[in-house]
Amino acid sequence: MNITEYIELLVTDYTLRTITLGTAILGAICGMLGSFAVLRKQSLLGDAISHASLPGIAIAFLIIGTKNNAILLIGALVSGLIGSFWIRGIIKKTHLKSDTALGLILSLFFGLGMLLLTYIQKLPNANQAGLENYLFGQAATLLESDVWLMAIITGICLFILLIFWKELKLLLFDEDYTKTLGFNTRFLDILITTFIVIAIVLGLQTVGVVLMSAMLLAPAAAARQWTNNLATMIIIAAVFGASSGVIGTAISASSNNLSTGPVIVLIAAIFVLVSFIFSPGRGLLFREIRFRKNRHDLQLHKTLSFMYNIASTHENKSHPHAIKILNNFQGFTKKSLKKLEDKNFITISGNMWSLTTLGYETAANLYNQLTTDPENE
Numbered sequence: 001m002n003i004t005e006y007i008e009l010l011v012t013d014y015t016l017r018t019i020t021l022g023t024a025i026l027g028a029i030c031g032m033l034g035s036f037a038v039l040r041k042q043s044l045l046g047d048a049i050s051h052a053s054l055p056g057i058a059i060a061f062l063i064i065g066t067k068n069n070a071i072l073l074i075g076a077l078v079s080g081l082i083g084s085f086w087i088r089g090i091i092k093k094t095h096l097k098s099d100t101a102l103g104l105i106l107s108l109f110f111g112l113g114m115l116l117l118t119y120i121q122k123l124p125n126a127n128q129a130g131l132e133n134y135l136f137g138q139a140a141t142l143l144e145s146d147v148w149l150m151a152i153i154t155g156i157c158l159f160i161l162l163i164f165w166k167e168l169k170l171l172l173f174d175e176d177y178t179k180t181l182g183f184n185t186r187f188l189d190i191l192i193t194t195f196i197v198i199a200i201v202l203g204l205q206t207v208g209v210v211l212m213s214a215m216l217l218a219p220a221a222a223a224r225q226w227t228n229n230l231a232t233m234i235i236i237a238a239v240f241g242a243s244s245g246v247i248g249t250a251i252s253a254s255s256n257n258l259s260t261g262p263v264i265v266l267i268a269a270i271f272v273l274v275s276f277i278f279s280p281g282r283g284l285l286f287r288e289i290r291f292r293k294n295r296h297d298l299q300l301h302k303t304l305s306f307m308y309n310i311a312s313t314h315e316n317k318s319h320p321h322a323i324k325i326l327n328n329f330q331g332f333t334k335k336s337l338k339k340l341e342d343k344n345f346i347t348i349s350g351n352m353w354s355l356t357t358l359g360y361e362t363a364a365n366l367y368n369q370l371t372t373d374p375e376n377e
Contacts, residue, residue, distance in 0.1 A: 022142040023245030025150040026203050031219035031241030033199045035234045036192050038220040039172050047213035048106040050200050052083025054113025054209050073201055080197040083109050137208030137261030150202055157195050207261040218268035225279035244268040301366050303336050308363030311355045320352040
């Protein structure tokens, strides 16, 4: 299936169009809210909340006795909020660290959820439960009403972010200063945590409990490599998340026996990998290029400084010297000599070299900086 055929199918096929729109919106909202979790160093929060929502799904099914996605997601929301508030309580009321609290809630709620799922499987109406789909997700079950719900919640989330943008930005980078300005940091913390829980609950049906944390964090982690600006990061994370949803859905629809949720997460992981390698500011590739360039420049500066020490012993600074006297200098190479000549720092005539006026002035500045550096005193 080529791109043209897929686009035509996307327009005509209701199921594919619904899944694509749903995963795109889900990826966008997860990227937006995941940015706050990443910057607040709460990367495990998404994993804990997604696992904490499982018992809520099971309890909701036991109460109503039938599979109603809206009711089940409300149960997941309640359970996820309880789990998040327990995490906050453990951190504030005890001496335990946040990672310990997250691990405790994750294992406790997930264990309870699996116990309830095992119990439900033995009930007479277990065949129509289908709750195991919430473990790994099943995007094919998305309905148009689910997509509208995601879109509405995404719009509400954007609206709230714009209203509290200044306060949330201050909270992210300096909580103490936010308090001194009179803002209610507890309310802001609960607000952003609630929206993160809502985003996770929305994604359970598509990606599942196990993989939902990756959907929340991967786009934000990738976006963080490209910018230091919060607004730009949120936009990039939303684009990465939406793109992961669209591309993952396309790959899953074009192949047999490929689950949509795992493919979406793998595409998001590719965005992370590419960002870690190729982003100009923090990427490993450009970091290595800068390191090599700095090392090369340092080698040139050392060679030029050594030449300056030799030339400064003569009244005529452009007095020629034999190249062989540089052989005892550890930083000297023929390549570095050619580079210095290309920069018009030196002139070479046969086996003799001499400093140009530009080279002498540059070397003098380097020498003065070296001798006046407090670290070298």
